[in-house]
Amino acid sequence: MTEKTSNYRETNIDELRHLVTGRALTGETMLLNMGPQHPSTHGVLRLLLELDGEIVLNCIPDIGFLHTGVEKNMESKTYQKAEVMTDRLDYLNNVGNNFVYCMAVEKLVDLDVPERAQAVRVILAELTRISSHLLWIGTSALDLAAMSVFMYAMREREMILDIMEMCSGQRMMTTYIRPGGLWRDVPAEFDGAVRNFVNIFPRRLDEYESMLTKNALFLERTVGIGPISQEDCIRYGITGPVLRASGRAFDLRKIRPYSGYEKYDFTVPTQTAGDVYARYLVRVQEMRESIKIIDQAINKLPGGPIRSSNRKFVPPPRSEIGVSMEALIHHFKLWTEGFPAPAESVYVTAESPRGEIGVFLEGDGGPKPWRIHYRTPSLLNLQVMPLITRNHFVADLVGIIGSLDVILGDSDR
Amino acid sequence: MDAALIWEWIIKSVVILLVMTGGFAYVTLYERRVLARMQVRIGPNRVGWQGLLQPVADGIKLIFKEELTPVGADRLIFILAPVITVIPALIVTAVVPWGTEVNLFGRIVPLRLADINVAVLYILSVTSISVYGITLAGWSSNNKYAMLGGLRATAQMISYELALGMAFVGPILWTGSMSLGDIVSAQKNLWFVVIMPLGFIIYVIASLAEVNRSPFDMPEAEQELTAGYHTEYSGMKFALFFMAEYIKMIGVSMIGATLFLGGYQGPFVDAYPWLGPIYLFIKVALWLFFMIWVRATLPRFRYDRLMAFGWKVLLPLSLLYIVVTAVLRLLVGG
Numbered sequence: 001m002t003e004k005t006s007n008y009r010e011t012n013i014d015e016l017r018h019l020v021t022g023r024a025l026t027g028e029t030m031l032l033n034m035g036p037q038h039p040s041t042h043g044v045l046r047l048l049l050e051l052d053g054e055i056v057l058n059c060i061p062d063i064g065f066l067h068t069g070v071e072k073n074m075e076s077k078t079y080q081k082a083e084v085m086t087d088r089l090d091y092l093n094n095v096g097n098n099f100v101y102c103m104a105v106e107k108l109v110d111l112d113v114p115e116r117a118q119a120v121r122v123i124l125a126e127l128t129r130i131s132s133h134l135l136w137i138g139t140s141a142l143d144l145a146a147m148s149v150f151m152y153a154m155r156e157r158e159m160i161l162d163i164m165e166m167c168s169g170q171r172m173m174t175t176y177i178r179p180g181g182l183w184r185d186v187p188a189e190f191d192g193a194v195r196n197f198v199n200i201f202p203r204r205l206d207e208y209e210s211m212l213t214k215n216a217l218f219l220e221r222t223v224g225i226g227p228i229s230q231e232d233c234i235r236y237g238i239t240g241p242v243l244r245a246s247g248r249a250f251d252l253r254k255i256r257p258y259s260g261y262e263k264y265d266f267t268v269p270t271q272t273a274g275d276v277y278a279r280y281l282v283r284v285q286e287m288r289e290s291i292k293i294i295d296q297a298i299n300k301l302p303g304g305p306i307r308s309s310n311r312k313f314v315p316p317p318r319s320e321i322g323v324s325m326e327a328l329i330h331h332f333k334l335w336t337e338g339f340p341a342p343a344e345s346v347y348v349t350a351e352s353p354r355g356e357i358g359v360f361l362e363g364d365g366g367p368k369p370w371r372i373h374y375r376t377p378s379l380l381n382l383q384v385m386p387l388i389t390r391n392h393f394v395a396d397l398v399g400i401i402g403s404l405d406v407i408l409g410d411s412d413r
Numbered sequence: 414m415d416a417a418l419i420w421e422w423i424i425k426s427v428v429i430l431l432v433m434t435g436g437f438a439y440v441t442l443y444e445r446r447v448l449a450r451m452q453v454r455i456g457p458n459r460v461g462w463q464g465l466l467q468p469v470a471d472g473i474k475l476i477f478k479e480e481l482t483p484v485g486a487d488r489l490i491f492i493l494a495p496v497i498t499v500i501p502a503l504i505v506t507a508v509v510p511w512g513t514e515v516n517l518f519g520r521i522v523p524l525r526l527a528d529i530n531v532a533v534l535y536i537l538s539v540t541s542i543s544v545y546g547i548t549l550a551g552w553s554s555n556n557k558y559a560m561l562g563g564l565r566a567t568a569q570m571i572s573y574e575l576a577l578g579m580a581f582v583g584p585i586l587w588t589g590s591m592s593l594g595d596i597v598s599a600q601k602n603l604w605f606v607v608i609m610p611l612g613f614i615i616y617v618i619a620s621l622a623e624v625n626r627s628p629f630d631m632p633e634a635e636q637e638l639t640a641g642y643h644t645e646y647s648g649m650k651f652a653l654f655f656m657a658e659y660i661k662m663i664g665v666s667m668i669g670a671t672l673f674l675g676g677y678q679g680p681f682v683d684a685y686p687w688l689g690p691i692y693l694f695i696k697v698a699l700w701l702f703f704m705i706w707v708r709a710t711l712p713r714f715r716y717d718r719l720m721a722f723g724w725k726v727l728l729p730l731s732l733l734y735i736v737v738t739a740v741l742r743l744l745v746g747g
Contacts, residue, residue, distance in 0.1 A: 032557050054561065054716055145627060145713035151452035217628060217712045394561070394638075395715045 043408035078338030090410035140402030180314035181307030222277035226400035240355025246274030338367030378410035438468035478648035495653035498546030512689020562641025572723030579731030580616035597676035666700035
C-alpha cells in the first residue's frame with residue numbers, strides 16, 4: 001500500500017482540548033452539536049457548544065459545509081462568464097456581488113460606466129439591501145418565535161424580487177449588472193414599480209416596528225444580549241450593521257463613495273449599545289435610508305446609454321450586429337474568447353448588507369482572471385461568535401446568530 | 414344503580430373521547446387557517462371543501478409513517494411517554510358540565526359525565542400527570558435536545574402550576590364548592606371574570622404555560638431545540654404528543670370558560686337546555702382563537718425569564734388576588 005503525500009492532516013482531538021473547559025472532559029458539562037442541520041443556524045453553520053445547563057460556556061463555530069469553490073471556478077472562466085458565479089456567493093446580496101465584481105473588472109481594464117447605468121445600479125443595490133434586511137428581520141424574529149413578521153417581510157420581499165424579475169428575467173440570480181454597465185435597459189414598468197415600492201414600504205416598515213420595536217417580550221430577548229464593543233469589532237475586522245450598532249459610523253457608501261453614492265443624501269444610522277437590539281435598530285433604520293436613496297435616484301434617473309461604448313470590452317447591441325461588420329466581429333470575439341485584461345491586480349470594496357465586501361482581482365494578460373478573492377463580511381463577522389455568546393443562554397445564542405446575519409454561502413465560498 | 418345508568422355513562426364517556434379527538438383534529442385545522450389569515454397566507458384549503466378533510470389526510474399520513482426508536486433509547490419509557498401524556502389530556506374534561514339536563518327519550522339526562530365534589534382538585538392532579546410524560550420523553554430519547562426540552566418542561570410546570578392552582582381558588586371561594594357544576598350555576602347572573610378579572614388574567618397566562626403554547630412553548634422551542642422533547646418521535650407516537658397538546662388546549666379553554674366565563678350559561682339556556690353545549694362551544698372557540706392570536710404575535714419568553722416571571726410576578730399576584738377575592742366575598746356577604 002502506498003501512502004499518498006498530502007498536506008491534509010486530520011486534526012487530533014488533543015489539539016482541540018483548549019477550546020472547551022476542563023469540565024467538559026469529565027462529563028460535568030454537556031457538549032452539544034448544533035447544526036449543520038438545525039433550523040436556526042441559517043444554512044449549514046455548525047456550532048459545537050459546551051453547555052452548563054442551558055448556559056453556553058464555549059461556542060466553537062465550524063464552517064465549510066457550503067464550500068463551493070466559487071473563487072477557484074471563476075479562474076477558469078472569462079471575465080464576463082465568471083460573473084455568473086458571483087450571484088451564488090451571498091445569495092441574498094446577488095446584485096451587490098455583481099456590482100462589486102463589475103467595479104473590479106472596470107477598474108482593472110479601465111472601463112467607464114455611463115451615468116444612467118450607475119444610477120440604476122444604485123437603485124438595484126439598495127433594493128437588494130432592503131430585500132436582504134427583510135429576510136433578516138423575518139428570520140431573526142422567527143428565531144425568537146415571533147413568526148408573523150417573517151410572513152409580512154416575505155410579502156414585501158416579493159415586490160423587490162418582482163422588480164428584479166422585471167429587469168433581468170431572474171428573481172435571485174440576476175447577473176443584471178455587467179462590466180461596463182447593465183445587461184440591457186430597464187423596462188418601461190420599472191419606474192412605476194420602484195415608485196410604488198418606495199411609497200408602500202415605509203408604512204410596511206412601521207408595521208414591523210409596531211410588532212417588535214416596543215414589544216416588551218422582544219426587548220427582553222434582545223436588549224443586552226450578545227454585546228460587542230467597538231474595539232472588538234475593529235480587532236475582529238467586523239464591518240457593516242454590527243460595527244455601526246457598536247457606535248462607529250463606518251459605511252463605505254459614505255467613506256469611499258462609488259457609483260455616485262456621493263450624490264445622494266442619506267445618513268449612516270448608528271447605535272452605541274452593540275447588542276442584538278442595537279443591530280436590529282440599525283438595520284431597520286438602514287432600510288429607511290435605502291428607501292431615501294432609491295427615491296432620490298429614481299427621481300433623478302438620467303437618460304442616455306446604459307453601457308459603455310468601448311467595444312473592446314462591452315458587446316455591441318443586437319441592432320448593430322446586423323448592420324455592422326465590426327460589431328459582428330466584436331460580438332464574436334467577446335463571447336468566444338472574452339476580453340484580455342492587463343497583468344495587474346486591483347482591490348475594490350463596496351458596502352454589502354452585511355458589511356464590507358471586497359474583491360481582489362488579478363489579471364494575467366489573458367481573458368481569464370488569474371486570481372479572484374472575495375473578502376466577505378460573513379466570514380469575518382462569524383469569527384466573533386465564541387466571544388459574544390459566552391455565558392448566554394442557548395435561546396439567546398439563536399438570537400445572536402440571527403443578529404450577526406451571516407450567510408454561509410458568503411463565508412464558505 | 415340500574416343498567417341504563419351504566420350505559421349512559423359509557424355512552425357519555427365515548428362521546429367525550431370522540432369529541433376531544435375530533436376536536437383535536439379540527440383545532441389543528443382551525444389553527445392553521447387562522448394563523449395563515451393573520452400572516453397573509455391562505456392555509457390548507459385543498460383537501461375537501463375549505464380544507465375540511467386536511468386533518469384526516471394528516472392522520473393517515475402519520476399512521477403510515479415509519480416509527481423510529483433511537484439507538485440507546487429506553488424503549489419501554491420511550492413508548493410509554495406519549496401514552497402518559499395523552500391520557501390525562503383525554504380524561505381531564507370529564508368533570509366539566511356541558512349543560513343542565515335534557516329529556517332524551519323520556520329519560521332525564523344530565524349533560525355532564527361526572528359532577529364530583531372535588532372536580533377542581535381532580536383537574537389539577539390530572540393535568541400534573543402529563544408533565545411526567547414530557548419529561549420522560551425527553552429523558553428516554555437519548556437526545557440532548559430532547560433532554561433540554563424535558564428539563565425545561567419540568568421547570569416550567571412547577572413554576573406555573575402554582576399560579577394555575579391559585580387561579581382556581583377564586584371561584585371556589587365565591588361558590589363555596591369545588592364542583593364545577595356549582596361554580597357554573599353560581600355564574601348565572603354574573604360571570605366570575607367580572608368579579609375577579611385578575612384571577613382570569615392569571616388563569617389565561619398560567620394556562621398558556623400549562624399547555625406549552627406560545628409564548629411559553631419552551632419545551633418544544635423549535636428554533637433552539639429543533640423540536641424539544643419530541644425530537645426523536647415519529648409517526649403515531651409523535652401524533653400522540655401533538656394530540657395531547659391540542660386536547661389540552663381544548664381542555665384548558667373549557668375549564669377556563671367554565672370557571673370564569675359562565676360555562677354553558679347564556680341567554681335562554683333554561684328554556685332550551687340544548688343551547689348549553691353550543692354556548693360552551695362558542696366560548697371555547699373564542700378562547701382557542703385567542704391562543705392562536707397570541708402565537709401569531711408574541712416572541713417566546715426565555716427560559717430563565719419565564720421562571721422569574723412565574724415566581725416573582727405571577728405567584729405574588731395570585732396571592733393578592735386570593736386575598737382580594739376573599740375580602741370581596743365577605744363584603745358582599747356569604
